[in-house]
Amino acid sequence: MTDPETGLRARLIDVGVDLVTAEGAQALTLREIARRAGVSHGAPRRYFPTHLELLSAIARRGFTDLAARAAEAVGDGRTSPRERLEALGRTYLDFALTHRGMHELMFRHDLLESGHLGLRETSLPLFSLLVDLVGRARPDADARLVAGSLLANLHGIAQLWTWGSLPLATGADEITPLLRTALDAHLGPGAR
Amino acid sequence: MTDPETGLRARLIDVGVDLVTAEGAQALTLREIARRAGVSHGAPRRYFPTHLELLSAIARRGFTDLAARAAEAVGDGRTSPRERLEALGRTYLDFALTHRGMHELMFRHDLLESGHLGLRETSLPLFSLLVDLVGRARPDADARLVAGSLLANLHGIAQLWTWGSLPLATGADEITPLLRTALDAHLGPGAR
DNA sequence: CCGAAGTGGTAGACAGTGTCTACGTCCGGC
DNA sequence: GCCGGACGTAGACACTGTCTACCACTTCGG
Numbered sequence: 001m002t003d004p005e006t007g008l009r010a011r012l013i014d015v016g017v018d019l020v021t022a023e024g025a026q027a028l029t030l031r032e033i034a035r036r037a038g039v040s041h042g043a044p045r046r047y048f049p050t051h052l053e054l055l056s057a058i059a060r061r062g063f064t065d066l067a068a069r070a071a072e073a074v075g076d077g078r079t080s081p082r083e084r085l086e087a088l089g090r091t092y093l094d095f096a097l098t099h100r101g102m103h104e105l106m107f108r109h110d111l112l113e114s115g116h117l118g119l120r121e122t123s124l125p126l127f128s129l130l131v132d133l134v135g136r137a138r139p140d141a142d143a144r145l146v147a148g149s150l151l152a153n154l155h156g157i158a159q160l161w162t163w164g165s166l167p168l169a170t171g172a173d174e175i176t177p178l179l180r181t182a183l184d185a186h187l188g189p190g191a192r
Numbered sequence: 193m194t195d196p197e198t199g200l201r202a203r204l205i206d207v208g209v210d211l212v213t214a215e216g217a218q219a220l221t222l223r224e225i226a227r228r229a230g231v232s233h234g235a236p237r238r239y240f241p242t243h244l245e246l247l248s249a250i251a252r253r254g255f256t257d258l259a260a261r262a263a264e265a266v267g268d269g270r271t272s273p274r275e276r277l278e279a280l281g282r283t284y285l286d287f288a289l290t291h292r293g294m295h296e297l298m299f300r301h302d303l304l305e306s307g308h309l310g311l312r313e314t315s316l317p318l319f320s321l322l323v324d325l326v327g328r329a330r331p332d333a334d335a336r337l338v339a340g341s342l343l344a345n346l347h348g349i350a351q352l353w354t355w356g357s358l359p360l361a362t363g364a365d366e367i368t369p370l371l372r373t374a375l376d377a378h379l380g381p382g383a384r
Numbered sequence: 385c386c387g388a389a390g391t392g393g394t395a396g397a398c399a400g401t402g403t404c405t406a407c408g409t410c411c412g413g414c
Numbered sequence: 415g416c417c418g419g420a421c422g423t424a425g426a427c428a429c430t431g432t433c434t435a436c437c438a439c440t441t442c443g444g
Binding site: 200231 | 395
Binding site for chain 2: 429430431433434
């Protein structure tokens with residue numbers, strides 16, 4: 001079905017990405033992935049010695065995907081840092097909300113052998129981008145610190161929102177005010 | 193060992209709290225809890241029809257524990273809202289970092305039948321407290337919105353910190369600057 | 385006083401999981 | 415031509431959550 005020419009390794013990741021997108025992180029069973037890829041349950045072991053390594057490969061797709069979206073969203077630099085940060089924040093929240101399963105997987109450190117693998121590096125370019133923009137928007141402050149807090153803020157909004165916390169009013173678009181609040185807080189209010 | 197007088201129901205929760213604190217959320221197997229409680233693997237079913245309900249009961253302990261710590265931390269109101277918010281934030285981060293397993297469990301909505309149970313209500317008093325303090329510290333702003341963003345910020349800091357992201361410098365105490373940054377952002381800088 | 389009904393826990397079965405190991409089954413190079 | 419390795423299969427094992435039949439024990443009604 002999906003890319004019949006490439007090898008099994010890539011096909012397993014493809015299947016995993018589709019599966020986590022469609023059914024969430026708990027559906028990412030080793031055997032189910034193998035089933036959907038049309039191979040026996042022992043086959044993935046040839047390429048991924050353990051279940052966690054396969055999940056990590058799938059999550060890495062999510063990180064690169066997100067980084068690509070973010071890079072595209074901030075554009076070529078014709079707009080103000082604040083506008084670009086808003087675009088970036090919206091992209092992050094949009095990704096987290098439309099790809100819940102993938103976003104959940106990406107931050108399930110218990111599934112992702114997060115320590116000894118190059119997974120943190122995958123999220124680093126996004127952070128660097130953030131640091132750069134924050135540095136432009138607020139030259140006075142410690143850009144790394146503010147960027148870290150802002151990233152945490154975005155992440156927390158996505159998390160709590162998905163979780164159903166943040167018991168705010170029930171307006172149609174509830175996420176935009178929160179994004180604006182977080183940006184105003186970290187960058188100073190207004191159009192600046 | 194632990195409270196031999198009370199019934200099995202409470203003992204199961206006790207064992208679960210100990211276990212998640214000591215070994216993390218993935219150690220909370222139904223059978224392991226039963227084992228440590230000294231009963232057969234079918235016994236918990238008498239009180240918790242499903243595994244998720246037992247986990248929810250354990251997580252609820254975490255929420256009430258956190259709420260109690262927060263209430264104690266903010267004190268009796270002799271200090272400024274900003275100071276009390278700082279105490280509250282520090283308490284939250286402290287709890288998340290010293291009780292990683294519990295904090296992880298508390299936000300694993302896939303394990304917690306988070307929809308149709310009174311679990312959100314358990315985290316609501318903490319949010320109300322936050323809204324109240326934010327309202328005092330910043331009478332001009334929409335307290336619910338700012339409080340929501342601040343809570344998300346705290347939560348994100350805890351999450352990303354635990355996860356090993358936030359690749360900041362390697363100083364001894366790294367969490368305090370982040371907390372200060374988040375508070376300054378949402379409340380305005382300085383001693384105010 | 386004694387049997388009946390319900391409470392609280394046991395034990396075994398079942399399907400499903402991740403991992404391991406032994407076994408095939410090709411295919412290319414000497 | 416055959417031989418070694420790459421690639422995948424198939425079955426076993428221990429473990430999980432859920433279900434069901436069973437049993438010991440209390441408690442209560444006649």
